Structures are given as C-alpha cells and as structure tokens.
Amino acid sequence: MKSRLNAILDALLPLFATLAALIVGAIMLIILDVNPIVAYGALLEGAFGNTNALAETLVKATPLLLVGLGICIAYRGNVINLGGEGQMIVGALLGTFVGLSISGLPGWVIITISMVSGTLAGAFWGVIPGVLKAYFNVNEILTTVMMNAIAVQLMSFFLTGPMIDPAQAEMTSLIPQTARLDEALRLPRLVPTRLHLGALIAVILAVLVYILLWRTTIGYRIRAVGQNPFAAKYAGIKVNRYIVLALLLSGAFAGLAGVIQVYGVNYRMITDGSATGFTGNAGFNGIVAALFGQLHPLLTIPASILFGSLLVGANTMQRVVQVPSSLIIALNGLVVIFVVSSEIWREKRQHKRLIVIKNEDNGELQSDENAQDSVEKMP
Amino acid sequence: MISDLFSLTVLVGILSSGIRLATPYLFVSIGETFSQLSGVLNLGVEGQMLLSAFAAFYVAINTGNLWLGLLTAMIVGALMGLAMAFVTVNLHAQQGISGIGFYMFGLGMSNLLFQRMVGTVETVQGFPTIDIPLLSKIPIFGNIFFSQNILVYLAFLLVPVAWFVLNKTTLGLKIRAVGENPESADSLGISVSSIRYFTIILGGTLSGLGGASLSIALLNVFQQNLTAGLGFIAVALVYFGGWRPWGVLAGALLFSMVNALQLWIQVLGIPIAAEFAVMMPYILTIVVLVLSVSKVRTPSALTKPFKREG
Numbered sequence A: 001m002k003s004r005l006n007a008i009l010d011a012l013l014p015l016f017a018t019l020a021a022l023i024v025g026a027i028m029l030i031i032l033d034v035n036p037i038v039a040y041g042a043l044l045e046g047a048f049g050n051t052n053a054l055a056e057t058l059v060k061a062t063p064l065l066l067v068g069l070g071i072c073i074a075y076r077g078n079v080i081n082l083g084g085e086g087q088m089i090v091g092a093l094l095g096t097f098v099g100l101s102i103s104g105l106p107g108w109v110i111i112t113i114s115m116v117s118g119t120l121a122g123a124f125w126g127v128i129p130g131v132l133k134a135y136f137n138v139n140e141i142l143t144t145v146m147m148n149a150i151a152v153q154l155m156s157f158f159l160t161g162p163m164i165d166p167a168q169a170e171m172t173s174l175i176p177q178t179a180r181l182d183e184a185l186r187l188p189r190l191v192p193t194r195l196h197l198g199a200l201i202a203v204i205l206a207v208l209v210y211i212l213l214w215r216t217t218i219g220y221r222i223r224a225v226g227q228n229p230f231a232a233k234y235a236g237i238k239v240n241r242y243i244v245l246a247l248l249l250s251g252a253f254a255g256l257a258g259v260i261q262v263y264g265v266n267y268r269m270i271t272d273g274s275a276t277g278f279t280g281n282a283g284f285n286g287i288v289a290a291l292f293g294q295l296h297p298l299l300t301i302p303a304s305i306l307f308g309s310l311l312v313g314a315n316t317m318q319r320v321v322q323v324p325s326s327l328i329i330a331l332n333g334l335v336v337i338f339v340v341s342s343e344i345w346r347e348k349r350q351h352k353r354l355i356v357i358k359n360e361d362n363g364e365l366q367s368d369e370n371a372q373d374s375v376e377k378m379p
Numbered sequence B: 001m002i003s004d005l006f007s008l009t010v011l012v013g014i015l016s017s018g019i020r021l022a023t024p025y026l027f028v029s030i031g032e033t034f035s036q037l038s039g040v041l042n043l044g045v046e047g048q049m050l051l052s053a054f055a056a057f058y059v060a061i062n063t064g065n066l067w068l069g070l071l072t073a074m075i076v077g078a079l080m081g082l083a084m085a086f087v088t089v090n091l092h093a094q095q096g097i098s099g100i101g102f103y104m105f106g107l108g109m110s111n112l113l114f115q116r117m118v119g120t121v122e123t124v125q126g127f128p129t130i131d132i133p134l135l136s137k138i139p140i141f142g143n144i145f146f147s148q149n150i151l152v153y154l155a156f157l158l159v160p161v162a163w164f165v166l167n168k169t170t171l172g173l174k175i176r177a178v179g180e181n182p183e184s185a186d187s188l189g190i191s192v193s194s195i196r197y198f199t200i201i202l203g204g205t206l207s208g209l210g211g212a213s214l215s216i217a218l219l220n221v222f223q224q225n226l227t228a229g230l231g232f233i234a235v236a237l238v239y240f241g242g243w244r245p246w247g248v249l250a251g252a253l254l255f256s257m258v259n260a261l262q263l264w265i266q267v268l269g270i271p272i273a274a275e276f277a278v279m280m281p282y283i284l285t286i287v288v289l290v291l292s293v294s295k296v297r298t299p300s301a302l303t304k305p306f307k308r309e310g
Helices: A002-031 A036-048 A051-076 A084-101 A107-136 A140-160 A166-170 A197-215 A217-227 A229-234 A239-266 A275-279 A282-292 A297-321 A326-360 A363-377 B002-006 B008-037 B045-063 B066-090 B095-117 B141-145 B150-168 B170-180 B182-187 B192-218 B230-240 B245-268 B274-292
Strands: B129-131 B147-149
Touching: A002 A036, A002 A282, A002 A326, A036 A051, A036 A297, A051 A084, A051 A197, A051 A217, A051 A239, A051 A282, A051 A297, A084 A107, A084 A140, A084 A239, A084 A275, A084 A282, A107 A140, A107 A239, A107 B274, A140 A275, A140 B230, A140 B274, A197 A217, A197 A239, A197 A297, A217 A229, A217 A239, A229 A239, A239 A275, A239 A282, A275 A282, A282 A297, A282 A326, A282 B095, A297 A326, A326 B066, A326 B095, B008 B045, B008 B141, B008 B147, B008 B150, B008 B170, B008 B192, B008 B230, B008 B245, B045 B066, B045 B095, B045 B192, B045 B230, B066 B095, B066 B192, B141 B147, B147 B150, B150 B170, B150 B192, B150 B245, B170 B182, B170 B192, B182 B192, B192 B230, B230 B245, B230 B274, B245 B274
Parallel strands: none
Antiparallel strands: B129 B147
C-alpha cells in the first residue's frame, strides 16, 4: 500500500515541478501586469483549441520526442548529451543535401535514403564525443557543446555558400536557406493539417526504444553501464563500447529529428544564422521532455506533447496578451531545475524503501544497493 | 585584400579588439574556475550572463549610470548563483542538467524582459576608453594594451588576483580541499557547503560582470541571445586552462583573437569563409582537452554532491 503511494508520488513529481513552474510564471505575468488566467487560457486555446492547433502541437512535439528518445538512451547509459542541436543540424544538412542532389528515383526511395544519411550524420556527430569520452576520458558535456558550435558554423557555411537557394544567391538578401525540395520528396500528411508522417515514425520509434532498453541485451548493458560502470565492467561488459553506442544512438535520433524537420515541415533547410534558427531549441527542449518523461521512452511521448503544446500555445499567448513567447523557454528552464531538484525526495523515499525491501529479501534491488555501496567504498 | 590583413594598422586593430573581446571570457571563466575547483560544474553561466547583461543594459539606458548598471548585473548574477548553489548544495541536483535549466531560464527571461520593457533596438553609451597616462603613448603596444575601457583592465587584473587567492591564501587552500576531497575537508572542520555557496555565488557575480561587459562596454546593445554560446565556451576554457587562471587567460585570448580576426576579415571584405576561422578554436579546444586530460588533474569531486554520512 505504502509502496504504491510512493510510486504514485514518484510519477507525479514532474507534474508538481511543472505546476510550480507555471505558478512562478503566473507571478511573473502579474508583475508584468498581465492577467495570468487570460494568458494561460490563450495558451491552452492555441495548443488544443481546434484540429489545426492540435496538429501544430503534434508537429512541434515530433522533434522533441525524437531528440528525447536519444536522451533517454544516453542518460540511461549515464552519458550527458548536450549536443542535440548540433546533431540535428548535421543530420538535416546531409539529409537535405542528399534530397537535393539525387534524382530519377521514386520519391519514397529518396526520402528513405535522405533519412538514413541524416541519421548517420547525427550518429557520427555523437560518436566523436563518445569515443573521446570512452577512450580519452574527455568530458562529454564539453565536447557535445563544442560540437554544437562547430555544427552551427558548418550550417552557416553551407547555407550561405555551396547549398544556398539559387534564388537567394541571385538576390542580394542572401537568406541562409537551401532550395525547396521537390514535391515528391515531402513527407505525406496524415490529416488535412500540417501533421506529417514524421510524428508517426517518432511514436513507433519510441516503442522500439522501449523494447531496446528493456527487452534486449544491448539495452540491458547500456543501462548496466549507466547504473554502475564498475559493476558492469566486473560483469564482463565492455563499458567503453557501450558509452560510444549510447552517444551514437543519441546522436542518430537527433539527426533523424533534423531531417524530419526538413522533409515534414519546412521542405527546405532554413536558419537565421543561429542554431535555434533551424532547430527551434528542440535539441535542448528534447532534454526537458525526456527528463519530464522520467527517461522512459513511452512516457516521453506525452511529455513531448505537453512541451509541444506549450511552444505552440506560447505563440497564441504572444498574440493575445502580448507576452513574448520566450516566457515558455524560461518556464521550461524552471521545469528542468525543479525536476532535477526534486530527485532528492525520490532518492530519500527509495532509500527508505530499500531498507524495507532488504528485510523482505528482494534480490534485484538489493544487489543494486550493494553494488553501489561497494563502489562508494572503492579508493 | 588579403595583404590588407598584414598592414600595421590592421594588425594593431586585430590585437586590440582581441584583447577587448577577451573580457567576457575572462570574467566568466575565472568565476567558473573557482566553482569548479570547489567541485561544482556550473553550466548555467550562459543564462546568468544573459540575464545580467539585460539588467545592466536596462539600468544603464534608464538611469544613464553605467556603474549602477554594472552593480545591478553583479547582483542579478549573484542571485542566480545563490539559486544554483541551493539547488546544487542542498538538493544535490545533477549539475550538468540543472545548469541547462538555468541557461534556459536566463535565455527566456532576458528576452521576455527585453521585449516587454525595451522592445526596440537601442544602443547605450558604454564605458569609455581610458588611455593610461604614458603607457598608452608607447607606439603599437600602447594602442593594443593601454587604450581600453575599464572593464577590460579589470578582467585582466582578475587573473593574477585569482591566481594569488587560489594559490597563496587559506581560502584558496580550502576551496581546493573541498573540490578534491570534501570528506577530509569536512573532517578538518571546513564547511563544504559554505565554501561551495561562496564559490558559486562568486562565479555568478563574475558572470554578471561578464554579461555586463558585453551589453554596456563592448557591444553596447542588448538583443535576444546576445551571448550566443559564449558562456558555454567559458566553461570549456576552464578545462582548457587546466583549472589555472593563467591557462584560462591563454584560452580566452585564443578565442578572442580568432574572433577579432574573423571580424576584421568581414570588415575588410576578404573572400574567406569566416565560418572555418570561427570553427578553429572549438576544434582546438577539443584537441587540447584530449591532450591535456592525462596531464592535468580534474578536481576529484567535480559534479559530485557532498552528502554527509550519518
């Protein structure tokens, strides 16, 4: 009975965190002389008010879910991937390049080739920090951030140079964007809205990631390395290999998110010169969604929809009550802070639970706890 | 064209801008050095910079008082540092992720306040250039080093001061002890929490100065995402510099000189893809990280929350 209550409390922690963030947001709105009820009302209306709004929410949720799935894998393997932005960018760059240069094949074949190449590009962008962490002991937080900056410069180079839209090259405006993809190369739409096939792909992948993490040896090993690298090594797992794999998969999903953004939404790669100009901050918001979904691929689906709705609703809010949509970025930041801060209560309860379980002699959890103890005692 | 780059005036211009542009990196990286040496990775400095850059800018355009703007920026940075310290020290939050939260908060909040309270592009009369008597008259060197604004001098002065505090004072010793082995530090009666609170808040204050140096001394404007990743680089520079103020200075100069070079390439209209020049320091940082990882020791307790037993 008590353990069920604990489980419910654990599951609700992210919701409390969001609620707290929204309350802080309401206070800020009041300070800015805006009625928070009107503002949040506009936000809800904009996110769910009609079919189009709902479709837009799902369109925004798609890259968050894809990036978030990669984050689930990486963080379960205890590697922090902050490189989603860069991985999306290189994925989209290669994916777009392929789509623009191949012709004479059926549309779906080209789309598939583009998606695979974009995914590989993202994976490559993840492998570099992975190898550096696994074999050279270089902190992946730093390298993934550096790789973001390098990707932005690559994007800027290609979109204002070799891959620039010929129309822009002729004019003097020189907006950094590629030519438009052929109509045959657009991802099919699911209903008469902007909702595209990419959303469905993302959901299917979420199920696959769940199976990967909890139903396969590879997934088990990634999680084992994440929980306790020393114990994993002792158990004969090649820890380094799984660190690289976790970052590779994480990058692959972000890369795919980048291609899908091009083939499903914009039909060309376009930016304002910054990373956010192309990604819409999805590389970071995907982290928020995954954390909110407790690093569980299936829970990341509703989490992505929630944050997608906030992003879409924020635009309506901006129109109706003239509150800049960046309020939502600030609130997302607060959600992250609150979620990671609230972990301490989960841990405390888990600690208590473990003591209880120990007495009842539950094998798996107990061995976890023992393994952790032995690591802490290591010199 | 390319030969223009090598004329004396241009070279002096590049070096002088390079020195100037090192300012924000120095403030932020030196602050981050303190917090990392005590065992705390603060990834939120970018957010601290953004919010304090806006605060400095807003106060400066409304009161015309740059010093008041600077003070506000320091307070905003310190307050964000305080919040980070609470989350890190008391709640044991995972630092790599909570830092991203603070980054997003600062990014969103600064833009929200800017659009709501300023709205249009405005420039501010920033800190003026101060020619140091006599020294600024030295040919070439004078222009490069001694004809800068006050924040530039402060930032460079911070390097020896930080070196002195970290290496020659009891406080420095305590900070290192807390970052290397918090358990022993604790058993020696050093308060791990107080030291970490101190370094994170100090780091926040310096990030505030770094943000203000952009908005009211170097660029003299505020806009969305003004820092554009500068804070993240500042964090990397701490690793780059091996947690030593002089190493951080070298890294900061590397980045700022390349930035200056790239700016001048654009000004002179030289047909080189500037993107690759801008990319170089990032690649170089990764290379340096790889090479230095075996030689320089990371503070052992970095990113590890301290939980007192019992």
